Amino acid sequence: LDSGALVDVRRMLNGLAPGEIAHLLESSPPKFRNILWQMIEGDQEGEVLGELPDDLQAHFLSRMDAAEVATITEGLEDDDIADILQQLPDRVTWEVLNHMDHQDRARLESVMLYPDDVAGGLMNTDTITIRASLTLEVVLRYLRRHEEIPEMTDNLIVVNRSDQFIGVLPLRTLLVSDPNVSVREMMVTDIDPIPVNMPDYEVARLFEHNDWVSAPVVDDSGRLLGRITIDDVVDVIREDADHSFMSMAGLDEEEDTFASVGKAAPKRAIWLGINLITAFIAASAINMFQDTIDKVVALAVLMPIVASMGGIAGTQTLTVLVRGIAMGQVSRNNQNWLLSREVTIGLLNGLLWAAVVAVAASLWFDDWNIGLIIAAAMMINLVTAAFTGAALPLLLTRMSIDPALAGGVVLTTVTDVVGFVSFLGLATLFYA
Amino acid sequence: LDSGALVDVRRMLNGLAPGEIAHLLESSPPKFRNILWQMIEGDQEGEVLGELPDDLQAHFLSRMDAAEVATITEGLEDDDIADILQQLPDRVTWEVLNHMDHQDRARLESVMLYPDDVAGGLMNTDTITIRASLTLEVVLRYLRRHEEIPEMTDNLIVVNRSDQFIGVLPLRTLLVSDPNVSVREMMVTDIDPIPVNMPDYEVARLFEHNDWVSAPVVDDSGRLLGRITIDDVVDVIREDADHSFMSMAGLDEEEDTFASVGKAAPKRAIWLGINLITAFIAASAINMFQDTIDKVVALAVLMPIVASMGGIAGTQTLTVLVRGIAMGQVSRNNQNWLLSREVTIGLLNGLLWAAVVAVAASLWFDDWNIGLIIAAAMMINLVTAAFTGAALPLLLTRMSIDPALAGGVVLTTVTDVVGFVSFLGLATLFYA
Numbered sequence: 001l002d003s004g005a006l007v008d009v010r011r012m013l014n015g016l017a018p019g020e021i022a023h024l025l026e027s028s029p030p031k032f033r034n035i036l037w038q039m040i041e042g043d044q045e046g047e048v049l050g051e052l053p054d055d056l057q058a059h060f061l062s063r064m065d066a067a068e069v070a071t072i073t074e075g076l077e078d079d080d081i082a083d084i085l086q087q088l089p090d091r092v093t094w095e096v097l098n099h100m101d102h103q104d105r106a107r108l109e110s111v112m113l114y115p116d117d118v119a120g121g122l123m124n125t126d127t128i129t130i131r132a133s134l135t136l137e138v139v140l141r142y143l144r145r146h147e148e149i150p151e152m153t154d155n156l157i158v159v160n161r162s163d164q165f166i167g168v169l170p171l172r173t174l175l176v177s178d179p180n181v182s183v184r185e186m187m188v189t190d191i192d193p194i195p196v197n198m199p200d201y202e203v204a205r206l207f208e209h210n211d212w213v214s215a216p217v218v219d220d221s222g223r224l225l226g227r228i229t230i231d232d233v234v235d236v237i238r239e240d241a242d243h244s245f246m247s248m249a250g251l252d253e254e255e256d257t258f259a260s261v262g263k264a265a266p267k268r269a270i271w272l273g274i275n276l277i278t279a280f281i282a283a284s285a286i287n288m289f290q291d292t293i294d295k296v297v298a299l300a301v302l303m304p305i306v307a308s309m310g311g312i313a314g315t316q317t318l319t320v321l322v323r324g325i326a327m328g329q330v331s332r333n334n335q336n337w338l339l340s341r342e343v344t345i346g347l348l349n350g351l352l353w354a355a356v357v358a359v360a361a362s363l364w365f366d367d368w369n370i371g372l373i374i375a376a377a378m379m380i381n382l383v384t385a386a387f388t389g390a391a392l393p394l395l396l397t398r399m400s401i402d403p404a405l406a407g408g409v410v411l412t413t414v415t416d417v418v419g420f421v422s423f424l425g426l427a428t429l430f431y432a
Numbered sequence: 433l434d435s436g437a438l439v440d441v442r443r444m445l446n447g448l449a450p451g452e453i454a455h456l457l458e459s460s461p462p463k464f465r466n467i468l469w470q471m472i473e474g475d476q477e478g479e480v481l482g483e484l485p486d487d488l489q490a491h492f493l494s495r496m497d498a499a500e501v502a503t504i505t506e507g508l509e510d511d512d513i514a515d516i517l518q519q520l521p522d523r524v525t526w527e528v529l530n531h532m533d534h535q536d537r538a539r540l541e542s543v544m545l546y547p548d549d550v551a552g553g554l555m556n557t558d559t560i561t562i563r564a565s566l567t568l569e570v571v572l573r574y575l576r577r578h579e580e581i582p583e584m585t586d587n588l589i590v591v592n593r594s595d596q597f598i599g600v601l602p603l604r605t606l607l608v609s610d611p612n613v614s615v616r617e618m619m620v621t622d623i624d625p626i627p628v629n630m631p632d633y634e635v636a637r638l639f640e641h642n643d644w645v646s647a648p649v650v651d652d653s654g655r656l657l658g659r660i661t662i663d664d665v666v667d668v669i670r671e672d673a674d675h676s677f678m679s680m681a682g683l684d685e686e687e688d689t690f691a692s693v694g695k696a697a698p699k700r701a702i703w704l705g706i707n708l709i710t711a712f713i714a715a716s717a718i719n720m721f722q723d724t725i726d727k728v729v730a731l732a733v734l735m736p737i738v739a740s741m742g743g744i745a746g747t748q749t750l751t752v753l754v755r756g757i758a759m760g761q762v763s764r765n766n767q768n769w770l771l772s773r774e775v776t777i778g779l780l781n782g783l784l785w786a787a788v789v790a791v792a793a794s795l796w797f798d799d800w801n802i803g804l805i806i807a808a809a810m811m812i813n814l815v816t817a818a819f820t821g822a823a824l825p826l827l828l829t830r831m832s833i834d835p836a837l838a839g840g841v842v843l844t845t846v847t848d849v850v851g852f853v854s855f856l857g858l859a860t861l862f863y864a
């Protein structure tokens with residue numbers, strides 16, 4: 001990057017939307033990130049920061065003092081500021097709050113009361129509220145007194161005297177209706193506001209099923225606290241969907257694709273260590289049958305087939321269940337149906353592939369006994385795999401353990417051990 | 433379900449939003465689905481159908497004739513009708529179109545020109561367009577002549593005489609601005625409309641980075657064709673994120689959690705068959721070393737450890753890369769950096785766990801040679817795994833093969849074969 005190129009990069013960078021600049025920062029190796037960050041214009045820094053994942057926010061924040069943080073976050077949405085402040089040490093957070101004006105601070109403190117994985121943590125306080133008794137004419141004049149209407153405002157929120165939610169007036173209704181009728185006549189009352197403590201994934205599901213752009217948030221007594229907008233919900237959907245995928249490999253959904261070796265290696269090492277324990281358990285299972293392997297070496301050649309087919313079949317079942325649970329499709333009403341379906345599939349595919357493997361193994365080693373033994377072991381392992389792959393995530397979920405993270409490790413241990421023990425055990429009975 | 437309960441279920445069902453009913457149908461085993469479907473009120477059927485995944489749409493459509501399909505899809509958004517029609521045999525599609533009025537048919541045919549994975553397939557034609565020369569006062573009066581404004585309308589679209597896109601007028605601007613100024617003065621012109629052939633994942637990325645609620649779609653000559661709304665983009669985001677997760681287990685992102693055994697088993701069987709080939713390749717690798725295993729049976733006990741640790745390390749790298757590619761973070765500029773980072777991580781974690789395994793294996797079998805051999809094999813396999821896990825998805829993507837689907841199978845074959853060959857090969861050199 002010579003200085004001429006730098007000027008080009010700077011010009012290009014500042015023609016982008018904050019979300020696009022954030023994407024570019026995320027897509028760059030660490031040392032370029034610092035260079036790019038310095039090129040972002042001051043008034044864009046806050047918006048870009050708001051779009052970055054937690055660990056990158058923390059990285060850039062660590063170089064700023066409280067006054068700078070207060071300056072660049074000015075004008076951001078409450079939930080974005082709250083997210084950013086959560087990356088700071090507590091002491092610095094309070095300093096930043098002290099740099100803000102009284103009204104901003106009060107608003108922010110109300111959002112920061114809630115953890116960021118519930119409705120309250122996703123919420124902004126930039127609602128426009130109106131009373132049911134007004135005419136639309138008055139509402140239109142009231143709006144015109146505003147300098148601007150917040151982004152993603154599709155509804156005005158109707159509240160009563162005690163600030164309790166009673167309905168919404170869509171802008172699209174306001175614009176086509178007779179100005180002389182009252183808000184009460186035109187407002188929509190059959191939407192349930194979001195309780196402030198609703199978990200974020202339930203909020204996301206409501207938005208998806210109802211095709212909302214924004215939705216009001218209320219406290220226990222129905223008082224309006226703020227609103228949630230679809231842009232923040234999209235982030236929740238993206239993260240929840242990524243969560244299962246990344247967890248299956250022992251990774252975090254906020255994993256930085258371009259983390260440095262020093263940051264990425266230790267996280268990966270832990271996962272390898274956990275899986276090493278699994279591998280040693282499987283090895284111990286084999287170890288019990290040393291004498292049999294010594295007699296028939298072909299067993300050592302074939303045993304990984306039994307274990308790996310069990311692993312694949314179990315992972316398929318686990319994947320279907322983990323996704324079903326994440327999407328809120330699996331409940332006590334249908335879990336037995338799922339379990340028995342999976343076991344039936346395991347049985348059918350067990351029969352099919354056991355037969356194929358039996359023939360292949362028999363021909364390979366010119367020994368029909370070994371074919372029968374591997375077929376029986378495959379059947380046992382594929383049915384076990386199906387049962388474990390289905391029962392395990394249900395059990396883990398009930399124990400509040402993340403099935404996407406823990407499921408794979410436990411499942412592999414089971415399919416390896418059952419695969420090796422059933423195959424080598426049957427062989428021992430036969431050849432001993 | 434006795435008849436009293438049925439009445440309750442029907443009442444509950446028809447109090448739900450179409451998206452919620454669709455979710456309930458998706459969360460039910462096949463035979464309940466048919467019962468539930470019959471309880472949905474006629475005027476909700478179309479909306480619910482529009483929210484269902486493809487295979488469930490096809491299931492319910494197979495029991496309707498063309499006239500019924502035309503009736504229940506009336507009033508749906510164009511892209512939803514187009515999706516539904518794509519589930520029908522071509523002959524039936526044309527019959528349905530013949531049952532529609534001329535205008536609906538013309539509109540639909542324009543949407544159906546495009547495959548459903550590009551902007552054109554996500555688009556609706558329900559735009560409200562205005563001219564730049566009008567005053568806001570005139571625009572407000574023009575809107576009031578509408579019976580209703582389409583859902584998710586946040587912007588009016590400004591076009592010229594030849595229907596070419598020139599900008600948007602946000603409703604939020606319209607509502608706070610002086611009615612006497614012209615659209616030209618208030619419209620936003622610095623947004624790029626979406627080309628009709630843009631792939632859906634790029635559309636999703638634009639929406640995410642720019643926090644759009646809707647965006648205009650244009651043809652090659654800049655003529656406005658329609659608009660895309662965030663609710664359809666959310667489905668794309670959800671499916672794209674699910675795609676990687678499901679593909680790693682050889683499943684489809686539209687996989688029905690409650691598919692019958694008859695539908696689910698054959699799909700799973702194919703994946704097991706592909707993996708069986710992999711397993712036989714790995715077995716053949718072991719087969720070359722029968723004599724060595726015959727001499728030192730401990731090798732059979734330890735060999736799965738080397739293969740499985742390689743598989744885990746490789747899967748971690750593959751997962752990071754697949755997600756990076758899916759999110760559009762990986763490009764030619766940074767892929768070499770990623771590749772060398774992954775190999776470095778493989779090397780470091782290889783060193784760490786090779787040392788641990790060496791000590792454990794040596795103590796277990798009271799043989800320091802076997803410890804040295806397994807350590808060397810682990811190093812070879814973990815570095816190979818890291819390189820393959822990173823290079824493979826880049827290569828597959830360049831060959832237009834889905835890395836999430838094919839990556840895991842190829843990777844496991846490599847780590848199994850390299851694991852077994854390096855461990856047993858080194859042992860043969862030493863013990864022969």
